[in-house]
Amino acid sequence: MKNIVVVGAGGQIGTELVPHLQKRYGEDHVVAADINPEMCEKLRSMAITEVLDALDIQAYKEILKKYQIDSIFNLVALLSATGEKNPQLAWQINMGALLNSLELAKEYRCALFTPSSIGAFGHNTPHRQTPQDTVMRPTTIYGVCKVTGELLSDYYYTRFGVDTRSVRFPGIISNGALPGGGTTDYAVEIFYEAIKKKRFTSPLPADTYLDMLYMPDALEACTQLMEADPSTLIHRNSFNVTAMSFCPADLCSDIKKRIPEFEVEYRVNPVMQEIAASWPDSMDDSCARQEWGWNPVWDRPSMVDDMLLAIEKKLV
Numbered sequence: 001m002k003n004i005v006v007v008g009a010g011g012q013i014g015t016e017l018v019p020h021l022q023k024r025y026g027e028d029h030v031v032a033a034d035i036n037p038e039m040c041e042k043l044r045s046m047a048i049t050e051v052l053d054a055l056d057i058q059a060y061k062e063i064l065k066k067y068q069i070d071s072i073f074n075l076v077a078l079l080s081a082t083g084e085k086n087p088q089l090a091w092q093i094n095m096g097a098l099l100n101s102l103e104l105a106k107e108y109r110c111a112l113f114t115p116s117s118i119g120a121f122g123h124n125t126p127h128r129q130t131p132q133d134t135v136m137r138p139t140t141i142y143g144v145c146k147v148t149g150e151l152l153s154d155y156y157y158t159r160f161g162v163d164t165r166s167v168r169f170p171g172i173i174s175n176g177a178l179p180g181g182g183t184t185d186y187a188v189e190i191f192y193e194a195i196k197k198k199r200f201t202s203p204l205p206a207d208t209y210l211d212m213l214y215m216p217d218a219l220e221a222c223t224q225l226m227e228a229d230p231s232t233l234i235h236r237n238s239f240n241v242t243a244m245s246f247c248p249a250d251l252c253s254d255i256k257k258r259i260p261e262f263e264v265e266y267r268v269n270p271v272m273q274e275i276a277a278s279w280p281d282s283m284d285d286s287c288a289r290q291e292w293g294w295n296p297v298w299d300r301p302s303m304v305d306d307m308l309l310a311i312e313k314k315l316v
């Protein structure tokens with residue numbers, strides 16, 4: 001990877017992936033592109049920035065040419081809960097950005113990373129230690145886009161030799177930009193509420209287990225996979241990756257140990273409850289470990305300590 005563009009750079013992952021890539025490849029080698037001009041204004045102080053609607057293939061192409069891009073991180077997506085409010089728009093955005101990325105990666109011989117998700121699984125997938133290769137019949141439009149995206153990305157690799165790689169991200173916990181419209185967002189919001197109000201209303205039931213990753217590990221997953229020797233990769237799109245699996249009750253009791261006044265109540269959001277129930281409780285990520293050395297370092301206790309510290313600092 002020499003010249004990189006992050007498309008959808010203004011979101012939860014992008015705002016942290018850009019500095020992570022800059023540290024590794026140099027500030028002049030990373031372009032942050034986002035559809036939101038205000039977000040681009042904010043990003044401008046830290047990176048080369050371009051306003052880009054990834055559905056506009058001409059504009060996208062100009063950026064690849066202008067910066068002689070050889071690697072694309074396509075992070076454009078409406079998440080699971082937002083997608084259910086407007087499925088047609090979710091399909092247009094999620095698939096439109098991916099198709100343009102694939103076509104341009106083919107034309108300009110770029111490597112392409114597009115995250116997939118635990119959302120690619122469905123009710124009839126084995127929920128415990130979900131295998132790498134298994135039944136994938138998601139019931140959300142977000143998941144339908146993710147499975148289609150995995151298949152299309154593999155197709156572009158086998159048919160056209162495009163270097164596509166990706167991971168199935170679980171919920172990502174971070175203290176930079178907030179996630180928006182995801183089913184796993186509660187695991188970020190809870191920390192802000194715990195510090196600000198000492199109470200939290202959970203939209204998911206107490207015993208809903210989901211996989212999670214702390215952002216530093218998620219960033220490592222992106223770069224490690226893209227740097228991996230291709231001859232070691234049996235899979236490409238996409239690898240299960242996880243670092244922890246917990247439910248709201250687990251997280252609440254961790255926080256309560258550190259903030260004894262903290263209280264939680266449950267007001268379940270039926271759309272989110274249904275989505276979460278269709279996703280794995282825990283994934284088996286041994287293929288990622290074997291094929292490219294995936295080895296996350298953050299577990300639940302260390303993540304909780306770090307999140308509370310970081311958000312306390314942020315809110316002063």
Ligand code: SER
Pocket residue numbers: 079080081116117118119142169170171172181182183184185
């Ligand atoms: N965090 C995403 C969501 O909840 C899952 O990939 O939609």
